[in-house]
Amino acid sequence: MSTQHPDNVNPPFFAEEPELGGEDEIREAYYVFSHLGCDEQMWDCEGKEVDNYVVKKLLTKYQAFFRDHVLGEDLRLTLRVPNPTVERAEAKILLETLESIPRSYDTASLFYGMDAAPVFEVILPMTSSSSCLNRIHSYYLDFVKGKERLQLADGVTVKEWIGEFRPDEINVIPLFEDHEGMLNAAKITGEYLDGKDIQEQRVFLARSDPAMNYGMISATLLNRIALSDFRDLEEESGVKLYPIIGMGSAPFRGNLRPDNVEDVTWEYRGAYTFTVQSSFKYDHEPSDVIRGIKKLRSVKPGRAAEIERESVLEIISAYCREYRRQVMDLVDIINRVARYVPGRRKRKLHIGLFGYSRSMGNVSLPRAITFTAALYSLGVPPELLGFNALSSGDLEFIEEVYPGLGRDLHDAARYANPESPFLSPEVKSSFEEYLEPEYDEGHMKTTEEIIRALRINRTANLQELILEAASQRKFLG
Template sequence: MSTQHPDNVSNPFFASESVISGEDEIQEAYYVFSHLECDEQMWDCEGKEVDDFVVQKLLSRYERFFRENILGRDKFLTLRVPNPTVERTDAKVLIETLEGIPRGYDAAQMFYNEDIAPVFEVILPMTSSHKCLNRVYHYYRDLVVGKQDIIFPNDDKRIRDWIGDFRPEQINVIPLIEEKERMLAAEQIVGDYLADKQFEEQRVFLARSDPAMNYGMVSSVLLNKLALQDLEGLAEKISIEIYPI
């Protein structure tokens, strides 16, 4: 996985100015996929302006590349969304981002002429409990997608009859666990989240840089090792593959 905006000695060739944003981020994502040969780009929707039409722009501008490297199958775009439990000022950015996932699906369906979800996972930073994960999971499944079966008042049309189907029908939510107490409780957080779901696998993002700044490098390494050990035990207990990031 490539994260956006790595440190550079000087402005990278795809940047028009020192602050990388907007159209530069589209080119950065393509560069990550095509030249650095990364499989996945984290698209950061947290704490800054972000282009909600990233799927459409990637497919239209770099058609040849994405004909050969299918977005959602060979290359992956994973959204990092705000956590409304903590980031109140950006709370509704989460809603806007989740509402845009079906639009990206429609664009990919037209481009590939088959059912492919170009975006099907989101990363939730500062995850403190399974409830934070469930709120995102259920908001998307029950409201973003679920509203398609609502019938208009005094009408016989459902929303899906008017606008079309909303897909994918559900998304995966990846917890980004950053605080010491939460990392030590990673097994419980992830286990409680998976308890009522029929998943075959689950990814878990364990922070490294923030714990190092907050608790020191050695403590950060130990926290990650303890969390990894606990998650391995959880995977064996519930028979679900858990893949750490």
């Protein structure tokens, strides 16, 4: 699944400017389908001006390709919609998006000369209850599809006047992004499935936001718990589940790159779909990207591993406390650097809340990609924060559940600057003892320049330096 997450250093060749806009994203969808070999594009309807004519634009602009590749059958376009329970300011965008689905159906059916549903699924972020899912499912059935039964003043029904509203129903994919959501993902999904004639269901687990909120190790372990729970739900319910994992290229956000597809897919056994974000697509040689995507599509999902839930949760609790304490210590410098991290997509301002206990208050931080970029730019890879809270026994246990821990930490630690004033001595000593890292000299030098510029408050070329460091890593954040 190709996504629009802006974690890339290099803009794609077809972009008119470094920040991709709406028409660029139309070109991007065609490019990932036709050249890179992706079979699904997630279309983000959050935080930007919504383009409800994406299907019409794709079919009109790239007719020859889409004649041979049926949108909705050979290729998927999956909409990520706002969650009205959380994002009140964008709540009505959800309704606009749902209303656009029958129009896209009509456009595609006319184009292909047959019934065609180019869009039949939506992703609901920040899912916290089955009610959130049921409301969308019911709204579409009752108010989008259902309006065709309404009768006008002259006795004519909307269906007779306007025509049918199809597809008859849509699939709602829950996206679980926080601690409680992950732990209750299978329960919430089971409640949603109850009473419905659904044979197959996709479910989505976030990887970036949990890492930012609870630390990389917590995020990975929470994903493991959810995958294991989904396996149990599938066996109990008889409904086939198809988990999606939202992976970025930074180790903090998943460590999925064209050159390590086998390692990551094995690590997340039980997942059927992995997101291919912007850095994966645009910060590597196209031939490597195509090979990586081909491998992703050919991998057979394994069976999710068993996991000792209570032991994992104990480790997460201690590690998360220390991780959050260290982030709190760095919050001012993170927010200062974040202002200079370049944007890669034209989006409305979208600030996340980093929640601490009430005694510590609520701290505002940038979104996960910018957060990650800011810390790397300071020589403090966020993967390392909180690591000192883990005992040798904890690490031994984690390595059994999360065999790629050493790989992910090694990939991150090479971009640390051991002389950074923002890297605490306890974190430095703990990961150096565990890893014996080989630091990247070029990246160290660039982070030293960034730190010096911040210290003397000469920030005119700070964005350029941040991009230079990101180029050395091959991801922005």
